[in-house]
Amino acid sequence: MPGVPAPTQARPAHTSWRTLVGFAAIYAGAALVGRLTVLEGGEVSLVWPAAGVAVLWLAVRANGSLPRIDLAVLAAVTWVVNVMTGTPPPEALVLSAASVAQAGTFCVLFSRWCPRIWLGAGRTPFVRVEELWWLVLTAVVSSLVSGLLVPAVSWLSGDGWSWPLVLVWVVRNTVSILVVGTLGFSIGSWLHERRSAQARPGGSARWVPTRLGEHVAAVILPPAMYGLWFVALESLPLAFPLIALTVWTGTRLRTRFVVAHDSAMGVTAILFTLAGIGPFAAVGDQVTQVVVAQLYVGLVSVIGLALALARDERDRLVRDVRAAGDEARTQAGLLATIVDTMDEGVTVTDRDGRIVLRNRRASELMGGITSTTGAVAASSYYGLYRPDGSPLPDHELPYRRALAGEKVHDLDLLVRNVGVPRGRVLSFSSSLLPDEAGGGVVTVMRDVTAQREELTRAAQVQASLLPASLPDVPGYAVAARFSPAGSVGGDFYDWQPVFGGLVVTLADVMGKGTGAAILAATSRSVLRSFGPERDVAAALVAAEEAMEADLANAGAFVTVFHARIDITTGTVTYADAGHGLSLLVRADGGGERLPALGLPLGVDPGASRRSGTTHLDPGDLLLMFSDAVLDAIGGTVADLGVVEAAVRGTASADDAAQAVLTLVAGAGEQLDDLTVVAVRREDVRDLLR
Known part of the structure; x- marks a missing residue:
């Protein structure tokens, strides 16, 4: 697709131990945050940002295959955090296995389904809506694969098999990958662009403010609207009208800003819910509360980014079309100049004999006699004769013979009219144009009077x-x-x-x-x-x-x-x-x-x-x-x-x-x-x- 960077052939290397330790620390912090959001009186976390961090971890660190060391570290950190926050070791082991299964599945599928993003190692932003859908599909599949292990936790605790727990896990982890993953890829590509710009002599990465007023309004208005809706209207069990704010930002503002805005609004909705405020907190059932809140956050993230990417694709297409039009006009002007400076006469006619193009030399060779109707006139109008001086029937005109399927090459005709009273011999060659070029005939004529006399x-x-x-x-x-x-x-x-x-x-x-x-x-x-x-x-x-x-x-x-x-x-x-x-x-x-x-x-x-x-x-x-x-x-x-x-x-x-x-x-x-x-x-x- 024009304007979209091609997948790189080799991934940048991020295999240092510092990178591994850094991601392990970030993942541990995200896991602790998730464990702190367990709903009161239950065992289910409302959010699990660690799933999104794990995806970014592997996206940056994976080097063409499953990073076994990273997966082992990820499993260990998951187990330690769960045990530290009160989960029994056997159950924590199951949760570790589920986290590794999700991260590994995502790694395998996303590298095949969306190689351009994956090969970018966290440095490549999403630029097409299709790539976002692959992310959604990969997140759902990998969460579902890992979610099938989760009921073992309730089984080990003696509560029996729990399908609601699977639903919560799949929805929560899918949304985490969407929100944290898109935000991480966006930040990574932005940092990479800044470093690349600063590395160039005299280069610096500066944001050129476009629609600055709308960006300022987007910083102020949506948080205010969320605060008003969740606090003042918390008795109204309805939050989806707020998605209108996402639609506005997605269609009007910069894509990276949209990603950050959607993530902030999702966090805002979650924080209000954790505080027991807003329409989601009013849902009595814990499972339903988690599912509805997470679905809302996921919708905000997907809708905003999809609209922004679609707008970017449209803008790229418009730019490409304009550039192609400018290039076509430049080439047409160059071609017209070349054709007009040729020593041969050139005429292009369509299938009905209408003149599409004719250079000056063609008119000169015909003694200045040109059709006034925009179509090729009769042979007698131009004063065209056979070489022996006999009249030329109209069906023997070179372009008509070419349309009839004949091969017309170096056909000598005599032209004698008021512009050429002594007459001259012209050699005509006519060829059919392909249907892809609109059909018709191109005819080239040369003055061969001197050669014929010689x-x-x-x-x-x-x-x-x-x-x-x-x-x-x-x-x-x-x-x-x-x-x-x-x-x-x-x-x-x-x-x-x-x-x-x-x-x-x-x-x-x-x-x-x-x-x-x-x-x-x-x-x-x-x-x-x-x-x-x-x-x-x-x-x-x-x-x-x-x-x-x-x-x-x-x-x-x-x-x-x-x-x-x-x-x-x-x-x-x-x-x-x-x-x-x-x-x-x-x-x-x-x-x-x-x-x-x-x-x-x-x-x-x-x-x-x-x-x-x-x-x-x-x-x-x-x-x-x-x-x-x-x-x-x-x-x-x-x-x-x-x-x-x-x-x-x-x-x-x-x-x-x-x-x-x-x-x-x-x-x-x-x-x-x-x-x-x-x-x-x-x-x-x-x-x-």
């Missing part, structure tokens, strides 16, 4: 680097498809006719986007710079050496399939740097995969490279593709049979390339760059048809 230029540059036309190679047909996942990609392909043959290259740079596109362009340029007549494996070694620094700085690598085809013989000499995605589809129905012959460029610079050979017969197809195809069909090399089946039976290289593109498109969203190159050795029979 990507467009990069895409144009990348497109210019790709072969502009198909190679004219007698007896062979070549086709390609290129589809970047974004505006630009990290894949590239190339071909160069050479004397007596054709050099074909397909490469895939790790990643996608502008960075990958730059490395792809560099790879193409480097491979071309060494000339197509060089050995294919040597070309890859030279390219890796030239790009080693760039690849290391970017933390990237490049997979490459680089092949030279002898158009006369159909011999294919190839080097594969970690690519492994090339298929040879035979006209006779067979097929094979050309495996990787080394690691990708940039993984192990300086490693040797080797080449492999295969052969293209008339009607055979050499198919090269990037890993986007592999991802689309299942992600494993074992799934490449799906690609082989898709291209088998196609009539041309172009049909084969398109078949692969169609296969990938049917698999769903394209997450990576897609490149396909097909080389088919023409069959003369096909040419004659």
